[in-house]
Amino acid sequence: MKDFYDVVIVGASSAGAYFARKMAERGFSVLVLEKETPETLSREYDVFHMGRAEMARYGLPQVQPGDGVYCFAFTDDTQYSPYGQHAKPGKTDVIGMHKNGYMLRMDAWAEEAGAEILYGACYNDALYENGRISGVRFTLDGAPAQVGCRLLADCSGKQAVVRRSLPDTYGIEKFALTARDVFFVKLRYIKFEEPMERWLKSQFYLFYKIWIAPSDDSADAILGVGSSCSYEVGEKFYQLFCKNVRTPPYRVVREEVGTTPYHRALYSFVADGFIAMGDAACLTKPNNGEGTTAALALEEIAADVAAAAMQGGAYPTRDALWPINKRYNDGQGKEFAMVLAAFARAVSHSIKMNDFLYAHDAIFSKKIIGAVGGSSGIGPGEIAKAVFFILYGMATGNIKPTEIGGMLLGGVKAVRVLLHYARYPANPAGFPAWVKKADRLWDSVGQMADYQIEI
Ligand SMILES: Cc1cc2nc3c(=O)[nH]c(=O)nc-3n(C[C@H](O)[C@H](O)[C@H](O)COP(=O)(O)OP(=O)(O)OC[C@H]3O[C@@H](n4cnc5c(N)ncnc54)[C@H](O)[C@@H]3O)c2cc1C
Known part of the structure; x- marks a missing residue:
């Protein structure tokens, strides 16, 4: 271990390993601190899934049957109505893998590019020079240690140990997940x-x-x-x-x-010499909670922008890292925000209504379900059909006006969220006003937990 690295990353799971690889590939010195050992890394659960296309798109390490990491692959993906009689078959392309084994493979992939990984290294707090991050204090196998850096990346998962340890005035949200x-x-x-x-x-x-x-x-x-x-x-x-x-x-x-x-992503991922990614930034897919590949879109942008900001030994200030926020929210960020807002209420309805809409292929139609999280391609015909069956459902007592009203209101609010994220400020000057409005929108959207139905 050296005294100083360009980049120190806390967490050697999917988010940390990917960012380590991308920064090391660009020629920066990278140190990853991971509190677990290789044996105990990512053991919260065993089997996880990644889309084959996403693995290819981000150039992630490949797996093969019989290599001890690969478990299975599947391409059929059917959605069912609540009593199981209405099936909507779809196609996907997913690989199942052992999480510990694949995370070790991603770590080795980062090391191949030159990143150093210290297992048994537990982050304690950040070091500062002139009020800006300049390094980290940690324990290595129980003994105190410290190292300097220009950029500190929080990839510590949902505990978000780094961003939550920063000073209140550092410009990063410090909330803990409840x-x-x-x-x-x-x-x-x-x-x-x-x-x-x-x-x-x-x-x-x-x-x-x-x-x-x-x-x-x-x-x-x-x-x-x-x-x-x-x-x-x-x-x-x-x-x-x-x-x-x-x-x-x-x-x-x-x-x-x-x-x-299951929380909106951080409003800003960056501060002076700092970036949060992965679960630490609440970057999970809003339609299924998966996070390993959800974080990669942000990380790819982050590696590009951070590399430019650190060119020639420069310190990556909040201003210089800001394009990460803007570019992310112009793409995946605004789409994820919209789907998260829409889902808050979309799942709050009776079994009767769900069954009715499945039976008539309206709202929970092949086309709409298939479009969740991706580009929609939903045309006026689909909308007209949905409206017709909503009215028919209300007339026949299968849909309560309050249920459908809540769902439609949720849809309207989701579009407002999308439009607001599409206007994410290009520089920090416009951020306070943007946050104020975003807070109001999210308050009015609420969360899935607010609309949980009783059964
Ligand atoms: C039951 C379940 C099933 C899931 N299935 C899927 C799935 O199939 N596909 C999918 O994409 N997602 C799935 N997810 C979500 C996925 O596990 C997470 O989104 C993903 O692991 C987040 O990656 P990360 O690197 O941000 O954080 P993590 O994987 O949580 O990694 C954070 C790392 O930081 C380390 N760390 C924490 N504190 C410190 C510290 N103080 N010092 C040093 N290191 C520290 C941790 O030890 C850990 O290794 C599932 C989640 C659950 C709960």
């Missing part, structure tokens, strides 16, 4: 008494937020339940699912639980 701000996920690895083809494919039941997908060799499938508010709420939906959807008999081989951020 139970209202996360999605509670419980994974059951299940084995069927008699495996049946359909149940070994990816299938999603929106009403219960339940997903059944392939597993590694230890089980036939993974049954995941996601829920706002608490694990107990998720269990109630799981019990209702078991009552309403006929699955072949299965036993649970093992269970895993964990939370994933």
Whole structure:
């Protein structure tokens, strides 16, 4: 370890490893501090998923069957109505991998480019010179240590240990995630008494937020339940699912639980000599809570901008790093914000309404569900059809006006959020006014936890 690095990154999981690789590739000296050991790294849960296209798009390390990291791949992805009779088949291309193994592979990939990774190194606090970040204090295998840097990156996950340790006046939000701000996920690895083809494919039941997908060799499938508010709420939906959807008999081989951020991303990711990325910046996909690839769009921009800001030994000031905020929010940032706002209310409706809309392929239609999180391609025909079935549903008592009113209002607010993010300020001068309005919009949108229905 040297006394000084251009970049110090806290956290050697997906966000930290990717940024380390990108900065090392550009010729900067990079040190990554990771409190876990290689054996204990990323062990909160075992199997995780990444889209094959995203892995290719960001040039991530590849995996192969039989290499000890690869678990499975699937391309079929069907959405089901609450009683399981209305299926909307779709296509995807997803790879399942062991998380610990793949994170070690990403770390090795960063090291190949020249980054140094210290395991057993726990961040304590930042060092400052003239009020600006100039290094970090940490413990290495329990002994105090420190190192200087120009840029400090918080990739420490949802605990966000770095941004939360900065002075209140440093220009970075310091909030901690509460139970209202996360999605509670419980994974059951299940084995069927008699495996049946359909149940070994990816299938999603929106009403219960339940997903059944392939597993590694230890089980036939993974049954995941996601829920706002608490694990107990998720269990109630799981019990209702078991009552309403006929699955072949299965036993649970093992269970895993964990939370994933379900909160708008930081308004600003940057400050003097500082950037937050990954879960530390609340960068998860708003439609499913996945975060490993969600963070890459920001990180790719961050590596470009930070490299330019640090050219010739320059200190990366907040002003010089600001284009990271602007470029991110001009793209993925505004889309994620819109979907997050829309989802706050979209899932708050009765089983009856959900079933009705699935049956008539309206709102929860193949086209709209398929478009979530991506470019929509939804035309006037789809909207007219949705309006027709909403009116028909109200006339026949399948949809309550309050339910659909809330959903439509949520849609309107989501568009307002999109428009506001599209006007993200090009420099810090316009930021306070932008934040004021953004706060008002998010307050009026609320969160999924605010609209959780009782069952
Ligand atoms: C049950 C469950 C299933 C999920 N499934 C998927 C999935 O299939 N696909 C997907 O994309 N996402 C999934 N997610 C979300 C995904 O796990 C996270 O979004 C992703 O891991 C975030 O990556 P990160 O690098 O930002 O943070 P993390 O993976 O949390 O890594 C942060 C790192 O920082 C280290 N650290 C923390 N504090 C310190 C400190 N003081 N000093 C030094 N190091 C420190 C930690 O040890 C850790 O290694 C799932 C989440 C859960 C809970």
